[in-house]
Amino acid sequence: MNTIGIIGAGEVGSQIARAAIANGYNIVIANSRDPETLKGLIEELGPSARAATPKEAAIVGDFVVIAVPLKVINNMPVEELAGKIVLDTNNYMIWRDGHIPVIDSGQKTVHELRQEQLPTSKVVKVFTHIQAPRITAWGKSSGSPDRLALAVSSNFPEAAELASKLYDQFGFDAVDHSPLSESWRNAPGQPAWKQERQTRSELAANLARAKPIVLT
Template sequence: MSETIGIIGAGNIGSQVARKAVELGYDVVISNSRGPETLTELVTELGPRARAATAEEAAAAGDFAVVTVPLKAYQDVPVAPLAGKVVIDTNNYYWERDGHIEALDRGEATTSGLLQEHLPESKVAKGFNHIAAADITTDGTPSGTENRRALATASDFPEAAALVTRLYDEFGFDTVNAGPLSESWRVERDRPAYVVRQNAAELEANLAKAPRTA
């Protein structure tokens, strides 16, 4: 029986993750902030493995979840149905869109750390935040490919980082684990690793040289 991914957020990243997941044989339950009826076109494109739902329904249906909403909306993510589950957070801080968040501006917090605080019983892992949406379905290559593109994750839970690593590999990417969520700032916006094509060695180097405040 195939796993189900609950996807909360159907924007560029969410819809691309859904496309690749369906291609790989996952079932997808996807939601957005405007209601399932607005996702008819996307779900029709995705085919029988996908259905639209509310955020609560997507969270409840998923064996694990991908949260890909604007950072300013992270506190709208349903808490109870995600308890005990791995939650992959794709978020990035765009103060121009989200408004200023002082703890992020001062380098005292991370975007994924904020979501972990909001979801205290979930296992949050950073994922898919530093790749252009279009590349998710086009840049992957088989395991062992020379110069394979690498993506980073970070989590306070080894099993969450392991799930992201497995998913990355299935999507066609190597993984570099940046450590706990407190280190996930290394792959946030305006850092050297952000939205550039890099292999694992290059990604490790870019994570290491990242400045704490951009």
Template sequence: MRTTFWAERNILPPCGVGSDMTTIGIIGAGHIGSQIARKAVQLGYDIVISNSRGPETLTDLVAELGPHARAATPAEAAAAGDFAVVTVPLKNLGSVPVEPLAGKVVVDTNNYYWERDGHFPALDNGEATTSGLLQEHLPASKVAKAFNHIMFSQITTDGEPAGMPNRRALATASDFPEAADLVTRLYDEFGFDTVNIGPLSESWRVERDRPAYGQRQNAAELEENLARAPRTV
């Protein structure tokens, strides 16, 4: 069994999160989900990954990932994970299982592409955020924004050890400090610094078409880009 991030460093895990954090449930096996899975198994995590088409369609990916990964349905992945990653198109948000994710941290990678998802007036008008919509769908979970403003391929290639000059930074936001803490520690394991935007109501600052979106930036540069983001684009 994997020695957890927190045990290795002799520190307590975030409040409300179990100390034996070994399994990540991934809901969505597209570009981002599969890349997070690849990096996570390299780090020793167990992965339960799912998509909308059924576990049998993930045979090749699971074979590539090796013995620390298995395919499942979204509900099974949600139930199996000590925490979960939700990485599905925004238009499919309603399909994310609710009950198995109750009480868990849910890492949300989503972006709003109206060309794909259709228009969400609350997003168009600057009245909501993508992660806020997922939090509304999962009222008993602890949603945190993460991995949404990096090219999927760079998740496994751009990480560097802590303390490296100009280390790339990624943003997170959550209404729950323990969820933001989990993302911060996960980012560090993946090789990235963290800039915490604050609550989900501020997570629009890192959404599509804002200055921070898709850029390779260190923490200071990310903070600057977040600060100059317009509310609507």
């Protein structure tokens, strides 16, 4: 798998693109506007990157990163993402997203809703409790005693495995807390979310002591 499609060219999507290129991947990246608006980013990223539409990024990517918030109206390229592993970096932010009752009540996580939006894809939650600039700045070589860990969760073991491999390439350990119904454990407000630096054992402990936050 040599090409990553990225839908969303904001801070998170751009940082993942930088880290991916540094690790030998080709990138096809899209935003909600015309690909020409990404000219500056593509010039920075170099020959391993090109801009495209979301549909094209979904088609070309061996797997795809979605770095945009969940919207109640599904505007994702569902057909083009069919059968693919989709790495979802989204967090539920009420100030931005408004209230989503099934999340507020604890019935569903935001990533379960993304999986429902993309029923023929294999969604995996990634990069949701690290600030974007640190994706390229905080990675360390495997075996480093102070190597940081990031959480991953999915309903599909192969998706969690791919995400864990990508973490390792970027310089992070992985803690798998699948399935997506458990992905609330590192959501905003939880212990894992509040800690800037966590080793694998520290992250596992913080995930274990999470408590559901019910708003309704």
